[in-house]
Amino acid sequence: xxxxxxxxxxxxxxxxxxxxxxxxxxxxxxxxxxxxxxxxxxxxxxxxxxxxxxxxxxxxxxxxxxxxxxxxxxxxxxxxxxxxxxxxxxxxxxxxxxxxxxxxxxxxxxxxxxxxxxxxxxxxxxxxxxxxxxxxxxxxxxxxxxxxxxxxxxxxxxxxxxxxxxxxxxxxxxxxxxxxxxxxxxxxxxxxxxxxxxxxxxxxxxxxxxxxxxxxxxxxxxxxxxxxxxxxxxxxxxxxxxxxxxxxxxxxxxxxxxxxxxxxxxxxxxxxxxxxxxxxxxxxxxxxxxxxxxxxxxxxxxxxxxxxxxxxxxxxxxxxxxxxxxxxxxxxxxxxxxxxxxxxxxxxxxxxxxxxxx
Amino acid sequence: xxxxxxxxxxxxxxxxxxxxxxxxxxxxxxxxxxxxxxxxxxxxxxxxxxxxxxxxxxxxxxxxxxxxxxxxxxxxxxxxxxxxxxxxxxxxxxxxxxxxxxxxxxxxxxxxxxxxxxxxxxxxxxxxxxxxxxxxxxxxxxxxxxxxxxxxxxxxxxxxxxxxxxxxxxxxxxxxxxxxxxxxxxxxxxxxxxxxxxxxxxxxxxxxxxxxxxxxxxxxxxxxxxxxxxxxxxxxxxxxxxxxxxxxxxxxxxxxxxxxxxxxxxxxxxxxxxx
Numbered sequence: 001x002x003x004x005x006x007x008x009x010x011x012x013x014x015x016x017x018x019x020x021x022x023x024x025x026x027x028x029x030x031x032x033x034x035x036x037x038x039x040x041x042x043x044x045x046x047x048x049x050x051x052x053x054x055x056x057x058x059x060x061x062x063x064x065x066x067x068x069x070x071x072x073x074x075x076x077x078x079x080x081x082x083x084x085x086x087x088x089x090x091x092x093x094x095x096x097x098x099x100x101x102x103x104x105x106x107x108x109x110x111x112x113x114x115x116x117x118x119x120x121x122x123x124x125x126x127x128x129x130x131x132x133x134x135x136x137x138x139x140x141x142x143x144x145x146x147x148x149x150x151x152x153x154x155x156x157x158x159x160x161x162x163x164x165x166x167x168x169x170x171x172x173x174x175x176x177x178x179x180x181x182x183x184x185x186x187x188x189x190x191x192x193x194x195x196x197x198x199x200x201x202x203x204x205x206x207x208x209x210x211x212x213x214x215x216x217x218x219x220x221x222x223x224x225x226x227x228x229x230x231x232x233x234x235x236x237x238x239x240x241x242x243x244x245x246x247x248x249x250x251x252x253x254x255x256x257x258x259x260x261x262x263x264x265x266x267x268x269x270x271x272x273x274x275x276x277x278x279x280x281x282x283x284x285x286x287x288x289x290x291x292x293x294x295x296x297x298x299x300x301x302x303x304x305x306x307x308x309x310x311x312x313x314x315x316x317x318x319x320x321x322x323x324x325x326x327x328x329x330x331x332x333x334x335x336x337x338x339x340x341x342x343x344x345x346x347x348x349x350x351x352x353x354x355x356x357x358x
Numbered sequence: 359x360x361x362x363x364x365x366x367x368x369x370x371x372x373x374x375x376x377x378x379x380x381x382x383x384x385x386x387x388x389x390x391x392x393x394x395x396x397x398x399x400x401x402x403x404x405x406x407x408x409x410x411x412x413x414x415x416x417x418x419x420x421x422x423x424x425x426x427x428x429x430x431x432x433x434x435x436x437x438x439x440x441x442x443x444x445x446x447x448x449x450x451x452x453x454x455x456x457x458x459x460x461x462x463x464x465x466x467x468x469x470x471x472x473x474x475x476x477x478x479x480x481x482x483x484x485x486x487x488x489x490x491x492x493x494x495x496x497x498x499x500x501x502x503x504x505x506x507x508x509x510x511x512x513x514x515x516x517x518x519x520x521x522x523x524x525x526x527x528x529x530x531x532x533x534x535x536x537x538x539x540x541x542x543x544x545x546x547x548x549x550x551x552x553x554x555x556x557x558x559x560x561x562x563x564x565x566x567x568x569x570x571x572x573x574x575x576x577x578x579x580x581x582x583x584x585x586x587x588x589x590x591x592x593x594x595x596x597x598x599x600x601x602x603x604x605x606x607x608x609x610x611x612x613x614x615x616x617x618x619x620x621x622x623x624x625x626x627x628x629x630x631x632x633x
Contacts, residue, residue, distance in 0.1 A: 053526050074532030086523035090545040099541070100531035147531065 004029040004187045005050065005155060010059035012042075012049060012211075019045050020211040023059070027189065032181050034198040035191045037208035038234070043191045046208070047157050050189065051080050064154050074103070079148020080157040083164055085140045087132035093119075093143050094128040100151050118149040121183070137165050138173055145180065158190040162197060174200060195235055199223065207231050225267075225348070229355040232278050232348055238312060238323045240278040240348070247275035247349065247358070256318045259295040261344040267357045274352035281312065283346040284324040286338060293341025297322070301336045315340060382406065382601035389597050405598035409606060413599055415586035416575060422603055425583030428494065429563060429610075432579055436498045437558045440505035441551065447506070448513025449539050453525050463514065470507035478571060485572060492574040500572055501562050509554055516550040517543060552618055560611040580607050 005027040012020040019042050027033050035043040048054040050061060052073035060069045068076045087096050094115060101111045119125045122142045132140060141161060148156050158177070162170045178201055181188055192198055198205050199219045206216045207230075215227040226232035232240050245254025252259045252275065259277065285293050299315035299322065306312075310328045314321055315338055324340060326332065349358040377394055382405050384398040411421040418424065450456075451463050481500060482491065490496030520543065528538045569579040578586070584607045588600045 048526075051526075051530060053529065072532075073526075073530045078530065080527065080530050082523040082527060084521055084523050086521065086527035088524065088528070088542055099528070099533070103532035103537060147527070151531075 002029040003027070004031070004064060005189070006060075006062040007046075007050070008060045008062070010046075010049065010061065011057045012045060012054065013057050018211060020049070020056075023211070023213065025206065025213065025216070027187055029187055030185045032178075032188045032190065032201055032203045034202035034205045035189065035208055036193070036195065036198040036205050036234075038193060041208040042211040043193075043208045044159055045211075047080075047159055047189060047191045050076075050155075051078055051157055052076050074100070077154045078157055079151055079153040079155070080159065081141070081144045081148060081161045083160040085132075085144040085161075087140060087143055087147075089132055092129055092131055093124065093135070093146075096132065096143055097128075097146050097150050100147060104151070114150045114152075118146045121149065122146050122180075137169055138176075141173055142176075145177075149184075154187060156186050156188040158188065158192075160192055161190075162192070162194070170197075177201060195237070199235075207234060225357065227357050229276060229278070229350045232350070236280055236282075238281050238325075240280050241284070241322045243277040243279075243320070244352070245275060245277065246273065248272040250344075252277050252349075256297065256320055257295075259344070261347060261349065263294070263344045264347060264349060265345070266349075270358060271351070275358065276350045276352055276355075278348040278350065279342050279346065281323040282325040283342055284322070285341045285343075286324065286326060286330075290339045290341035294343045295341055297340040299338050299340045301332060301334050301338050304332055304334055313338070378601045378605055382598050382605060384598055386594075386596065386598060405596070405602040406606070408596075409587070409599045409603035413587045413603060415578075415583050415590070418575065422580060422583055422587070422606055425578055425580035426606075428573075428577055429580040431494050432497050432501070432569075433559060433562050433610075436501035436505070436562050437555060439498065440502040440509060440558055441554050443502065444506055444509030444554070445513045445547075445551070446539065447510040448515075449517050449543055450535075451510065451514045452517035452520075453522075453538070453543075454535065463510075466507050466510055468507075470511070474504070474567065478567075482571065491572065492577065494573070494577050497568060497572050497577075497579070500568050501558075501565070504568075505558055505561070509558070512554060512557075513547075513550060516547060520546060556614055556618055559614050563610050 003026050005025070007023060007025040010020055010023040010025075011018070023046065025046075035046060037043045045054065049056050050063075052068070052071060056069060060067055062068065063076055063078065066077075088099065091099065097115045097118060098111045101114060106114070115128070116125075119128055122145060124139065124142050124146060127135060127139055127143070132143065135143065144161070145156070161177075162173055165173065174197055177190075181201075190197075190201060199222075202219050204216060205219055205222050206213045207222065208214065209230055215222060215231045217225075217227075222231060223235055226235060229242075243252075243254045243256055243259075245252055247261070247270070249270065249272070250260060250262045250264070252261050254277070261277070290296060297317050299317045301313055302316045302321065303314040304311060305314075306328065308328055311326045311330065311332065313324050313326055313332060315324060316322075317340065322340065324338075332338070350356060351358055380397050381389060381394065383401050383403070385400060385402050385404065388399060409421060410423050410426075412419060413421045447466075451459055485491040485496045485499070490499060524542060525538060528542045533541060564581060565579070566581045566585065569582045570585075573579065573582070584603050587603050
């Protein structure tokens with residue numbers, strides 16, 4: 001792995017509050033890394049540290065093999081796209097694109113050439129003479145990306161660039177960003193609180209909480225093998241169902257019944273004790289599949305949320321609510337009996353004390 | 359009802375102005391008749407000419423014109439200097455926070471609440487020591503310093519309301535302290551500059567206290583000269599000349615308001631709603 005960004009033992013505190021603590025992170029060249037977390041987890045702060053907009057308290061940041069911990073933002077080889085895009089309102093699109101180059105003392109011919117090139121890549125050539133306020137959200141975003149593009153930076157930083165847009169446009173621009181990454185091949189770090197953006201865009205996701213990275217892995221691993229209960233709950237909607245019980249060997253017992261977890265891939269040697277068993281709503285089986293499943297649960301439908309493509313059902317299993325995702329075509333009414341089931345290879349077991357994956 | 363109230367209130371404010379205008383256009387015999395509300399029978403511009411060019415203050419009999427030019431010479435550098443310094447102050451305090459910048463700002467704001475009277479005499483000594491006592495330059499310095507708290511507050515709050523991301527983006531684009539100030543912040547801040555100009559022009563033009571203390575008869579600003587003309591106790595009271603002199607003195611702020619009133623309101627509102 002060719003490391004492009006290396007963050008070593010990074011600390012950041014505002015007075016007595018530690019926002020980032022002893023944070024280590026390596027990002028490979030050309031990688032799309034998403035920093036994901038709820039608000040206040042330090043993800044934007046980390047991005048600002050990488051950009052050089054916040055002075056770190058301790059630790060080092062290396063970009064492209066160079067220690068840039070105390071470099072000016074403009075000398076770090078980074079470009080940044082902000083949530084509000086932060087286009088200079090009094091300048092035309094062309095002015096916005098060339099501002100950085102002018103500051104860097106690039107010659108006029110080169111500026112024209114680079115602006116034209118970036119405008120072509122981003123298909124904003126007809127907009128060059130317009131002011132930002134005459135642009136749509138999507139066009140503004142492209143200009144904001146263009147501002148990073150003209151400067152030939154190694155690393156693109158995105159600070160929640162899609163949060164200001166409506167759902168439809170967001171989905172479109174998500175695709176555009178992904179496409180752009182495939183064409184340019186730059187290293188990109190993307191901050192978001194939206195798990196769908198994270199799952200769809202990322203090569204790797206770093207889930208953050210309280211200034212620490214809880215898990216850094218591929219979207220697939222994060223979804224299927226969450227490292228702890230927080231990650232398991234954070235990813236997936238509706239959230240994962242949990243059964244509170246005890247584990248001994250491969251037998252899990254809880255008030256809802258005794259389940260065999262034969263076939264579960266333990267992260268380490270299985271340890272007995274108080275355990276949480278998690279199963280995602282989409283991994284819960286119904287109908288014929290439930291009848292042949294490894295674990296079967298008799299349940300009563302309590303609430304139905306039809307989404308069109310599928311239907312979310314809240315069931316009552318011996319006093320506990322369990323969400324299941326059903327095919328959208330199944331007619332179902334509250335009060336009906338609905339046998340549920342699941343297989344042990346898709347469950348997640350967490351120690352109740354440490355909340356880490358077993 | 360609303361318009362009725364407005365009408366009464368405007369009459370209340372316009373009536374004195376009306377009296378001043380008509381009196382300034384009358385000759386002294388007509389004024390002695392005592393009908394202060396009646397329009398002039400014989401319109402004369404004599405009092406205006408006299409007020410501008412001939413009225414006596416002390417031993418000088420060259421009218422208000424000298425005071426006018428003194429005031430202009432005080433006003434222009436004071437306004438430019440105070441706004442230039444205060445806008446950079448405000449920009450630094452809003453965007454380039456340094457250790458103790460909040461404390462610095464607090465101290466500056468407290469400055470706005472200290473009664474001027476306590477500072478009058480110390481300032482006399484300071485100006486004497488630096489050789490600016492009684493000179494126009496000294497008064498420019500005083501106005502610049504006293505405009506600082508309120509103007510800095512004004513600019514700081516305006517710049518603080520400009521999204522921080524713009525500032526960050528400019529830093530990533532490699533613009534420095536002055537680059538961001540001149541290329542990003544200034545072009546976005548026209549309304550607040552207009553507000554600051556209006557505040558300073560009217561404030562400095564109408565100033566009497568500093569003018570009477572820190573200058574001498576040769577360098578008296580217009581307001582001080584006006585006072586000396588109107589309050590002269592020798593000879594007959596020329597009401598028409600006094601009225602004309604007062605109107606002449608009030609003309610500058612009045613013009614400023616008429617020209618930039620719209621921008622003024624917009625600037626105040628922009629500062630208030632944004633954020």
